[in-house]
Amino acid sequence: MIQVPTMADMIAAGEEPEVLFWVGCAGSYDERAQRVTQAFAKILTHCNIKFAVLGTEENCTGDPAKRAGNEFLFQMQAMMNIEVLNGYNIKKIVTACPHCFNTIKNEYPNLGGHYDVIHHTQLIQELIDAGKLKAENGESFKGKKITYHDPCYLGRANGVYEAPRKVLEVLDADLVEMKRCKQNGLCCGAGGAQMFKEPEKGKKDVNIERMDDVLETKAEVVAVGCPFCMTMMKDGVKHFEKEQEIEVLDIAEITARNNNLI
Amino acid sequence: MLAQIIFILALITAIIAFTISIKKIIRNINLGKDIDRTDHQPERWKNMLKVALGQSKMTARPVAGIMHILVYVGFIIINIEVLEIIIDGIFGTHRVFSFLGSFYNFLIASFEILALLVLLGVFVFLARRLVLQLKRFKGIEMTAWPKSDAIYILVIEVLLMSAFLTMNAADYKLQQAGVHHYTLAGSFPVSQFILPLLPTDINSLILIERFCWWFHILGILAFLNYLPFSKHFHIILAFPNTWYAKLAPKGEFNNMETVSHEVKAMLNPSYTPPAIDANNKFGAKDVQDLNWVQLMNAYTCTECGRCTSSCPANITGKLLSPRKIMMDTRDRMEEIGRNIDKHGKDYNDGKSLLDDYISREEIWACTTCNACVEACPVNIDPLSIILDLRRFAVMEESNVTGSLNAMFSNIENNGAPWKYSPADRFNWANKED
Numbered sequence: 001m002i003q004v005p006t007m008a009d010m011i012a013a014g015e016e017p018e019v020l021f022w023v024g025c026a027g028s029y030d031e032r033a034q035r036v037t038q039a040f041a042k043i044l045t046h047c048n049i050k051f052a053v054l055g056t057e058e059n060c061t062g063d064p065a066k067r068a069g070n071e072f073l074f075q076m077q078a079m080m081n082i083e084v085l086n087g088y089n090i091k092k093i094v095t096a097c098p099h100c101f102n103t104i105k106n107e108y109p110n111l112g113g114h115y116d117v118i119h120h121t122q123l124i125q126e127l128i129d130a131g132k133l134k135a136e137n138g139e140s141f142k143g144k145k146i147t148y149h150d151p152c153y154l155g156r157a158n159g160v161y162e163a164p165r166k167v168l169e170v171l172d173a174d175l176v177e178m179k180r181c182k183q184n185g186l187c188c189g190a191g192g193a194q195m196f197k198e199p200e201k202g203k204k205d206v207n208i209e210r211m212d213d214v215l216e217t218k219a220e221v222v223a224v225g226c227p228f229c230m231t232m233m234k235d236g237v238k239h240f241e242k243e244q245e246i247e248v249l250d251i252a253e254i255t256a257r258n259n260n261l262i
Numbered sequence: 263m264l265a266q267i268i269f270i271l272a273l274i275t276a277i278i279a280f281t282i283s284i285k286k287i288i289r290n291i292n293l294g295k296d297i298d299r300t301d302h303q304p305e306r307w308k309n310m311l312k313v314a315l316g317q318s319k320m321t322a323r324p325v326a327g328i329m330h331i332l333v334y335v336g337f338i339i340i341n342i343e344v345l346e347i348i349i350d351g352i353f354g355t356h357r358v359f360s361f362l363g364s365f366y367n368f369l370i371a372s373f374e375i376l377a378l379l380v381l382l383g384v385f386v387f388l389a390r391r392l393v394l395q396l397k398r399f400k401g402i403e404m405t406a407w408p409k410s411d412a413i414y415i416l417v418i419e420v421l422l423m424s425a426f427l428t429m430n431a432a433d434y435k436l437q438q439a440g441v442h443h444y445t446l447a448g449s450f451p452v453s454q455f456i457l458p459l460l461p462t463d464i465n466s467l468i469l470i471e472r473f474c475w476w477f478h479i480l481g482i483l484a485f486l487n488y489l490p491f492s493k494h495f496h497i498i499l500a501f502p503n504t505w506y507a508k509l510a511p512k513g514e515f516n517n518m519e520t521v522s523h524e525v526k527a528m529l530n531p532s533y534t535p536p537a538i539d540a541n542n543k544f545g546a547k548d549v550q551d552l553n554w555v556q557l558m559n560a561y562t563c564t565e566c567g568r569c570t571s572s573c574p575a576n577i578t579g580k581l582l583s584p585r586k587i588m589m590d591t592r593d594r595m596e597e598i599g600r601n602i603d604k605h606g607k608d609y610n611d612g613k614s615l616l617d618d619y620i621s622r623e624e625i626w627a628c629t630t631c632n633a634c635v636e637a638c639p640v641n642i643d644p645l646s647i648i649l650d651l652r653r654f655a656v657m658e659e660s661n662v663t664g665s666l667n668a669m670f671s672n673i674e675n676n677g678a679p680w681k682y683s684p685a686d687r688f689n690w691a692n693k694e695d
């Protein structure tokens with residue numbers, strides 16, 4: 001059990017959080033992504049960050065609806081969420097989902113939602129820089145081959161390439177880049193609402209193509225920063241029956257393990 | 263005198279023909295909806311200078327990038343020479359700028375070296391297209407015309423540059439022979455090597471010099487008029503195209519204003535939305551439903567295929583090719599343009615961009631990953647067109663696969679794209695692994 005305060009609790013106690021942790025639908029419901037959510041909540045708690053979540057008051061940002069062309073549904077979701085967020089006078093939001101990150105940061109302002117939005121890898125990097133996360137007592141990743149897969153909605157969509165890499169750098173691991181990385185990173189195949197439909201017919205699935213890049217690096221850990229990438233990479237590893245050799249971990253999980261928080 | 267008259271007529275004809283083509287293109291681009299892209303002007307100028315003039319995105323692929331810059335710089339600078347040719351042509355002078363003396367020699371010498379480099383670059387390009395058979399230059403949209411278009415341009419450049427160098431060589435030889443009219447001017451570091459190949463007879467030399475001179479200038483005028491029909495039009499449109507390109511983060515998709523009004527009215531019954539024009543569609547079915555920047559994008563596309571070769575859908579064998587999206591948009595626009603020319607403004611041929619050109623299978627294969635946008639050397643945004651077509655399919659036709667519809671109704675009813683109860687949203691906090 002971790003103590004995770006909700007906004008309603010905070011307000012009732014007459015307090016205000018430093019930052020709202022926007023969990024996102026995958027982070028809330030998907031079993032694998034829930035573990036990432038927990039890891040990140042533990043990091044926040046460990047660093048004494050005063051944070052809160054919306055809990056059951058959170059709603060889908062509308063991202064998959066918007067990318068699929070359903071602007072009505074997107075704006076409905078957006079306006080309802082903005083009402084809740086503004087009602088709580090939220091200023092700063094952190095999220096472990098690049099899709100939520102992109103939507104709230106870029107598409108909410110012109111509908112009335114103005115927040116300072118950061119991705120969890122950026123916050124973790126800040127915590128490391130501030131000396132609040134020391135990489136102590138935990139699992140060592142020293143010398144391990146790790147490769148990082150750029151999520152499209154964090155990388156190309158918003159130009160965040162360095163924060164996640166900096167977080168990995170403190171591990172003293174053997175970081176290897178895939179041949180397609182950063183600006184040229186290859187999508188995992190889940191964006192643009194593809195997560196929710198069958199792919200069109202083709203030669204293969206996008207995540208299988210991406211696994212070729214992973215396998216080429218001979219990495220033991222694929223670091224991700226997005227719940228959809230997590231699902232796709234995990235399925236990719238399974239497809240090649242490499243579960244024994246390759247672990248897919250979110251940056252938050254790596255950091256939490258490294259600091260002996262999980 | 264006769265030569266001067268012929269020259270002036272050719273020049274005027276070329277300019278008129280070019281103006282007519284440009285006007286048609288502007289009319290076609292204006293078929294699109296209005297969009298305001300005049301904010302943040304300093305940043306726009308900077309983008310244009312960097313991406314169009316400085317070709318900053320070309321070098322992402324170093325071989326092609328460097329060769330392209332070579333050909334581009336050479337082509338632009340050598341065209342300063344065209345100014346002299348035009349003045350000479352109108353007034354019957356010869357090398358009218360030669361009074362510049364040693365600076366003139368320097369100019370001509372640099373033109374020659376550049377011409378050689380252009381030739382080199384063009385040969386590499388031809389080899390890439392004809393011998394190496396790179397995958398990027400193939401694909402379903404690369405039918406006979408786009409393929410030959412690319413080759414024609416390269417061949418034209420070879421011919422123009424060769425004519426330029428041969429002309430200089432013959433001129434040089436005539437200068438050395440002290441022939442009247444051929445004043446000693448210029449320096450010929452490259453064409454001097456052609457000298458031994460030329461005849462020694464003065465009349466033949468004059469014939470060669472004149473022929474190359476005419477061939478060079480008429481070739482350039484013809485090339486000018488070929489541009490508007492070719493992917494090579496990008497040498498002009500790359501500039502406005504990069505200026506008007508989206509500045510917002512790539513992940514930011516525009517919020518449709520018409521939708522905002524309706525949603526506001528739904529959430530707040532006292533809100534009265536402004537009246538919308540009855541012709542307004544949600545999303546795009548045809549090119550008129552796109553905005554003019556998207557249409558200008560289509561005319562700017564160089565068909566280089568950098569977008570398609572980085573598209574995850576295309577790489578994994580799906581039908582989608584962002585280059586095809588751009589080429590289809592241009593083809594459809596031109597078709598509508600021809601219809602307007604033939605049958606008047608309101609003619610409806612019953613066709614549309616969606617379905618007659620771009621299929622549903624294509625638009626639904628996109629992961630909205632922005633790889634195509636990132637890759638495009640002239641800042642074209644194929645993704646925005648794909649999204650607008652999806653918007654039409656969803657909001658005007660409700661024509662989507664069952665699984666997407668299920669996702670929509672889950673969001674609507676449960677506040678999540680999956681079928682989970684909203685009451686369970688916070689359960690993760692009570693689970694321990």
Ligand code: SF4
Nearest residue numbers: 573628629631632634
């Ligand atoms: S945004 Fe769509 S069209 Fe563009 S590269 Fe990605 S999948 Fe392909």
Ligand code: SF4
Nearest residue numbers: 563564566567569638
């Ligand atoms: S859209 Fe851009 S990248 Fe794609 S073919 Fe056209 S010019 Fe090349």
